[in-house]
Amino acid sequence: MINYREIEKLLDETGGRVSYVGVTHLGNPIPMVTKGNGANGVSILLVGSVHAREYITSYLLCGLLKDYEGQTRIDCVPVLNIDGVFLCRNGARLFPPNSKTLEELIYLNGGCDFSLWKANIRGVDINVNFDADWGKGELNTKTPGSENYIGPYPESENETKAAVELLRKNNYNMVVAYHSKGEEIFYGYGDDLRYKEHSLRVADFLGYRLKTSDNSAGGLKDYVVKQLKGYALTIEVGKDRFEHPYPMEELSALLKKHKGSLELFCDIGEKIAGRVYEGSHKAGPKS
């Protein structure tokens, strides 16, 4: 994804309905593609490219959506961090020569090679900018850079705000944020480890290890679990033996591995929705 036209092409190929959930700092509209009519009352959110160099997740998500024909509504924001991805892919060419923004970014990055950049265009790591124990993560930093900078305050970034607004507006039964790499799935937050069984199903299906993320804070998953009491996963797709950015030649292998996973999410989403429904109509403990 070197330019916006490439994102539009990816969205188009899914055959889904496109809407926009926000605008990045460089003025790029953040698209969402939706499939499934949601007649069963179940909805799921998928988010890709939270980290710039992990842009293979956008291709993975759009590729999976293309084949999806279920009833459950799947909202997908395949490229949350558009500006960051463009910086990672284009490097200094993204800006006119002598651009002040570019000079600052080169300073923050320690050079002109942006291929390992993770943050957004302001040097804020979106996945530590959410309002969930913001600034308490082990690797958090207080200075802008390629990764781990928490931002000046929670939800300071347009991309974070867009995600939060979407999450607050829709009561998603399941939220999945895609990252690369490590073949790991993170679930729960703090002491809240509900939905372990559902998470194990996903881990078994993909052959990835299930883990809790004990030393992180301020992430998208963390926000959903802590603030919305919802169900969210972080999936680290791809094998550790590859370098960042994850090689695009591996996309077809990833697509093969994840084939059928959206249908599994729908099944899990239905079960969670069923329990919420049951819980709201019956007295007694909700376990």
Ligand SMILES: [Zn+2]
């Ligand atoms: Zn990541």
